[in-house]
Amino acid sequence: MEPSLSRGTLVRFAIFAVLVVLPWIAHAMDDPFWITIATRMLIYGLAAMSLDLILGYGAMVSFGHAAFFGLGAYVVGVLTHHNFYDEVIPFLPIEWVGSMSAFVQWPLAMLVSGFIALLIGVLSLRTQGVYFIMITLAFAQMLYFFMIGLPDYGGEDGLNLWQRSEIPGLDLSDSSQFYYVVLVLVSLWFLLSRRVVESRFGRVLTGCRYNEPRMRTLGYPVVRYKLLAFTISAMGTGLAGALMANQNEFVSPSLMAWSTSGELMVMVILGGMGTLIGPLVGAFLLLSFEEVLAGLTEHWMVILGPLLVFSVLFARGGLYRFLVGQRDDE
Amino acid sequence: MMNRALFVVENLTKNFGAITASNGLNLEVVEGEIHALIGPNGAGKSTAIHQLSGEISPDSGRIFFRGEEITRWSADQRARRGIARTYQITSLFPALSVRDNLAMAVQSRDTHHFRFWRQASKDPALRKTVDQLLDAHELMDIAELRVANLAHGQQRQIELALGLALNPKVLLLDEPMAGMSRTESLEMAERIDRLRGSIAVVLVEHDMDVVFRLADRISVLVKGEVICTDLPEAVRVNPIVRDAYLGESV
Numbered sequence: 001m002e003p004s005l006s007r008g009t010l011v012r013f014a015i016f017a018v019l020v021v022l023p024w025i026a027h028a029m030d031d032p033f034w035i036t037i038a039t040r041m042l043i044y045g046l047a048a049m050s051l052d053l054i055l056g057y058g059a060m061v062s063f064g065h066a067a068f069f070g071l072g073a074y075v076v077g078v079l080t081h082h083n084f085y086d087e088v089i090p091f092l093p094i095e096w097v098g099s100m101s102a103f104v105q106w107p108l109a110m111l112v113s114g115f116i117a118l119l120i121g122v123l124s125l126r127t128q129g130v131y132f133i134m135i136t137l138a139f140a141q142m143l144y145f146f147m148i149g150l151p152d153y154g155g156e157d158g159l160n161l162w163q164r165s166e167i168p169g170l171d172l173s174d175s176s177q178f179y180y181v182v183l184v185l186v187s188l189w190f191l192l193s194r195r196v197v198e199s200r201f202g203r204v205l206t207g208c209r210y211n212e213p214r215m216r217t218l219g220y221p222v223v224r225y226k227l228l229a230f231t232i233s234a235m236g237t238g239l240a241g242a243l244m245a246n247q248n249e250f251v252s253p254s255l256m257a258w259s260t261s262g263e264l265m266v267m268v269i270l271g272g273m274g275t276l277i278g279p280l281v282g283a284f285l286l287l288s289f290e291e292v293l294a295g296l297t298e299h300w301m302v303i304l305g306p307l308l309v310f311s312v313l314f315a316r317g318g319l320y321r322f323l324v325g326q327r328d329d330e
Numbered sequence: 331m332m333n334r335a336l337f338v339v340e341n342l343t344k345n346f347g348a349i350t351a352s353n354g355l356n357l358e359v360v361e362g363e364i365h366a367l368i369g370p371n372g373a374g375k376s377t378a379i380h381q382l383s384g385e386i387s388p389d390s391g392r393i394f395f396r397g398e399e400i401t402r403w404s405a406d407q408r409a410r411r412g413i414a415r416t417y418q419i420t421s422l423f424p425a426l427s428v429r430d431n432l433a434m435a436v437q438s439r440d441t442h443h444f445r446f447w448r449q450a451s452k453d454p455a456l457r458k459t460v461d462q463l464l465d466a467h468e469l470m471d472i473a474e475l476r477v478a479n480l481a482h483g484q485q486r487q488i489e490l491a492l493g494l495a496l497n498p499k500v501l502l503l504d505e506p507m508a509g510m511s512r513t514e515s516l517e518m519a520e521r522i523d524r525l526r527g528s529i530a531v532v533l534v535e536h537d538m539d540v541v542f543r544l545a546d547r548i549s550v551l552v553k554g555e556v557i558c559t560d561l562p563e564a565v566r567v568n569p570i571v572r573d574a575y576l577g578e579s580v
Contacts, residue, residue: 200437200445200453207434210423217383219409219438219496228444 008324012277019183023176035175036247037291039182041284043243046186048267048279049193050236055265056274057197058229059209063133063261064120064140068234070256071116072109072241074147077159077251079105084162090152102165102172106242113238114231116143121230125223128212137258147253158252165246172246182243186280189236193276196232205229237264270311272318281320334361335394336500336530337382342391344377344554351377352388353554359500364522364531366541369551370574375534376418378551379502382532383415384408396499409438412499416489418508418534424478428469428488431477432460435495467491483514490521500530507537519544542566550574 019042026034047069054060082089082098089096099105124135148156164172172178196202204225207215215222245251254260263286271282289307293300315322337359344352351374359365367375380386382393384405393401400408423431436459437450450456464470467487477485486506493501506522507515519540525531526546535541541548542562549559552574558565565571 195449196446198449198451199447200450200456203430203434203437203450206426207423210425211421213385214417214421214423215434216405217385217409217415218435218492219406221404221406225444 008326011320011323015277015281016187023179027176032175035179037287039175039179039247040244041287042179042182042186042280043240043247044264044267044287045280045283046182046189046243047237047240048264048271048283049186049190049276050233050240051264052268052273052276052279053193053196053233053236054205054226054229055268056272056276056279057202057209058205058226060125060226060230061129061133061265062136062230062233063258063265064136064138065234065237065264066256066258066260067120067140067143068113068117068237069241069244069260069264070143070147070251070253071113072238073245073251073255074153074159074241075109075112075238076105076165076242076245077161078153079108080161080163080165080245081153081159100163100166102167105165106239109242110235110238113241114235117231117234118227121227125226125230137261140256140261141258144253144256144258147256154252156253158250158254161245161249161251164249165242178246182247185239185243189239190276190280193236197276201225201228266308270308270318272320272322275318275320278318278320281323282318285319335359336361336396337532338394339378339382340392340394342378342381342388342393344374344381344386344388350374350554352381352391355391355551355554356556357549357559359530359532361499361530362527363546364526364533364544366533366535366545366548367551368535368538368541368548373551374554375551376504377554379415379504379532379534383413383502409496409498412497413502414493414496414498414500415502416493416504416506418505420482420485420489422477422485422488422492425476427474427476428480429460429464429473431488431492432463432469432495435492436460436463439495439497463491463495467494482509483511486510486514486518487521490518494525498529500532501525502532504534505536506533507535507540515540 022038023035026032047065051062051065054062078089079098080100083100086097089098120136120139124132124139127135147153153159164178166172167181170177170181172181197205204215204220207220208222208226212222241255244255267282267286268279269282270285271280272278289304290300293303317326335358337357339355339357342352342355355374355378367378369375377386381388384403384407388401392399395408395411395413423434433450433456436456464473469488469491472480472484477488490506503522507518510518515537522531522533522544533541533544545562547559548562548565549556550565550571557574558568558571560568
């Protein structure tokens with residue numbers, strides 16, 4: 001493991017370096033649209049990285065993470081909407097017209113996602129395997145149809161935001177500035193997640209992945225640990241949702257659709273489960289495929305499908321492990 | 331002897347469909363003793379162990395541990411209170427090193443407030459305790475190897491070490507010698523013998539030589555029921571036991 005450690009550091013550093021200089025290259029090539037695409041990839045990467053916390057480290061296959069992605073986005077959407085029209089938010093005990101500040105919107109997006117995850121987790125984590133997949137999917141679909149049924153916030157048509165969140169001293173409507181804010185948040189979330197998986201808490205998650213019954217007879221209140229991991233994961237995904245709302249300046253229930261959950265899972269598996277940085281790579285890979293193939297033919301899914309099958313068959317540990325030369329059980 | 335009772339099991343019943351695994355089982359384990367459970371195949375020995383460890387809950391009956399009723403306690407709760415176990419089929423973390431396997435148990439001894447920040451592999455307190463355990467169980471040479479790559483006998487040894495790493499008051503051993511060679515069995519028997527007096531051991535084992543040599547007391551299970559609990563010499567000559575189980579083989 002020692003030699004591949006430095007190779008891993010090298011690969012991570014290279015990825016980070018490319019991400020830092022990307023806006024300059026885009027400007028130099030006179031193609032600033034690249035920045036928008038890259039921002040989108042980073043945001044999906046953040047969500048996939050968060051999903052990896054439970055999928056890769058805790059073997060909890062959540063097929064409902066789009067719910068938290070959408071929730072995060074809707075928190076920003078609702079706060080912006082009410083603030084823009086100077087209307088009191090109806091379902092709160094206090095009179096509040098929302099806020100445009102990113103320092104209010106984004107943490108709140110994380111808290112709401114985390115809180116809902118706590119509720120969903122308490123019920124879903126009684127189950128395992130296929131049942132866990134189905135119940136998380138069911139909850140996500142419930143929220144999806146709930147948002148469709150809310151005409152005040154656009155229902156199925158979604159909600160236009162007219163402007164992005166505000167950070168004093170920055171202009172987030174500038175695509176480069178927004179890109180760098182997203183990059184900083186993704187980097188921070190990566191560092192935080194890495195500390196978590198290497199901590200005692202992370203060890204318990206790893207133990208549960210390998211042998212959950214044994215963890216129980218070793219004295220671990222397994223469900224409590226998993227619930228907390230599920231909540232942290234949802235908070236990261238909620239933050240990604242909040243950023244997505246800003247990126248699109250639009251929120252709609254489609255963010256919560258089951259296909260989004262599926263995409264996040266594909267990103268994690270493609271990039272490498274249990275690597276944190278892998279899912280970020282996976283997000284870039286999958287969205288690039290979509291971008292390129294969609295330009296070639298409208299039936300791009302026909303090409304993408306077999307590509308995914310091949311990558312899962314022949315690069316089982318994911319692209320990131322392939323890059324750093326690691327086996328998939330390490 | 332009565333006042334040193336660690337486990338008291340009263341009228342435990344457990345059915346799996348039409349099969350009765352425990353049928354009014356009564357048992358008492360006292361502090362520091364090695365208490366063997368023997369009986370023919372299907373007598374309900376493993377089911378009894380599972381109910382003591384909390385992995386299976388009984389249909390009726392009560393279990394007391396150090397005077398407290400624990401019948402409805404979860405497995406993890408019992409483990410934290412000092413009930414550890416090993417498995418007939420080795421149950422470890424195969425992809426992790428021997429050191430990390432033991433660390434998993436040692437970490438569980440500390441209170442379960444969640445620690446997110448400090449790197450576990452650099453935790454000096456954790457490392458020191460694990461080092462002591464590796465020394466005590468003569469596993470230092472293979473400490474950094476992955477458990478999956480070890481021989482069966484070594485894995486069985488780690489299985490025992492993992493149970494003991496919890497510092498339990500009682501250790502439930504479900505066929506600790508399963509699949510071991512003669513020499514390995516003898517070594518394991520020696521290790522178990524050394525536990526006598528410090529913690530209680532509930533031992534399920536098929537090797538009758540080992541059982542009669544190690545056990546302070548033996549309970550004989552037949553059809554989910556304890557038909558007799560006594561000293562080894564007494565069990566050996568008990569006509570009911572001979573009739574029900576031992577036959578002419580002893």
